Amino acid sequence: MSLLKFKAVSEPANSNPNDGAKRKILDFGNGSDVIYIQRFLPLDQSWKWFDYLDKEIPWTRPTIRVFGRSCVQPRDMCYVASPGLPELMYSGYQPHAYSWDDYPSLRDILDAVHKALPGSSFNSLLLNRYKGGNDYVSWHSDDEKLYGPTPEIASVSFGCEREFILKKKPSKTSREKNGEPVGKRLKQNICTDQHSFTLKHGSLLVMRGYTQRDWLHSVPKRAKPETTRINLTFRHVFL
Numbered sequence: 001m002s003l004l005k006f007k008a009v010s011e012p013a014n015s016n017p018n019d020g021a022k023r024k025i026l027d028f029g030n031g032s033d034v035i036y037i038q039r040f041l042p043l044d045q046s047w048k049w050f051d052y053l054d055k056e057i058p059w060t061r062p063t064i065r066v067f068g069r070s071c072v073q074p075r076d077m078c079y080v081a082s083p084g085l086p087e088l089m090y091s092g093y094q095p096h097a098y099s100w101d102d103y104p105s106l107r108d109i110l111d112a113v114h115k116a117l118p119g120s121s122f123n124s125l126l127l128n129r130y131k132g133g134n135d136y137v138s139w140h141s142d143d144e145k146l147y148g149p150t151p152e153i154a155s156v157s158f159g160c161e162r163e164f165i166l167k168k169k170p171s172k173t174s175r176e177k178n179g180e181p182v183g184k185r186l187k188q189n190i191c192t193d194q195h196s197f198t199l200k201h202g203s204l205l206v207m208r209g210y211t212q213r214d215w216l217h218s219v220p221k222r223a224k225p226e227t228t229r230i231n232l233t234f235r236h237v238f239l
């Protein structure tokens with residue numbers, strides 16, 4: 001489905017402080033890019049962390065509000081944050097902020113992410129658990145003000161592989177400016193401005209620059225039954 005308009009740049013293993021993992025940098029244009037490292041963490045260590053997270057994290061499946069309606073979020077979640085940060089509020093739900101000290105393995109994973117992304121300083125973490133193919137995250141962008149205009153969001157995946165899709169937000173103003181028929185341009189958006197990744201066990205995907213401003217992302221439902229997937233998104237909240 002994804003037509004790769006961008007050029008993927010693979011850096012040689014030894015230019016990367018992260019032990020031999022190859023990184024692909026995908027330039028989406030207009031200041032948005034995504035880094036993908038398929039073998040970010042060793043597989044055996046990743047399975048140990050998967051088991052730990054699956055068992056130890058106090059997962060909840062909150063009731064949220066979407067378009068004015070209450071519904072149960074179609075995945076489990078948990079939130080971890082450094083002390084002193086403003087409360088997170090999303091879809092009318094305010095998750096409890098757990099401490100990094102409560103779950104020492106999270107610090108180890110955070111250290112690995114910081115090492116791979118020099119200059120990064122993540123202070124919050126949203127954990128998601130997809131218990132099967134029916135669990136999903138719908139189209140959204142993580143463009144909350146508290147993450148700043150160009151947030152770096154680092155996403156580590158464990159367990160079942162799932163599709164992660166990015167699609168360009170329709171830009172009404174640029175269509176109008178170009179004087180193009182809206183219908184024609186929209187069709188083009190659907191076909192070309194979409195990129196899909198199969199997020200592997202132990203992988204790291206990083207969204208940078210204007211990716212949250214200009215792109216939406218989702219993990220769609222799967223028709224066939226799937227095993228559990230756990231995803232960690234590290235973010236920096238500005239005080």
Ligand SMILES: O=C(O)CCC(=O)C(=O)O
Pocket residue numbers: 126128137142155164199217219231233
């Ligand atoms: O599970 C994923 O890969 C993405 C999760 C996500 O987009 C989010 O938590 O905002």
Ligand SMILES: [Fe+2]
Pocket residue numbers: 140141142217
């Ligand atoms: Fe997201």
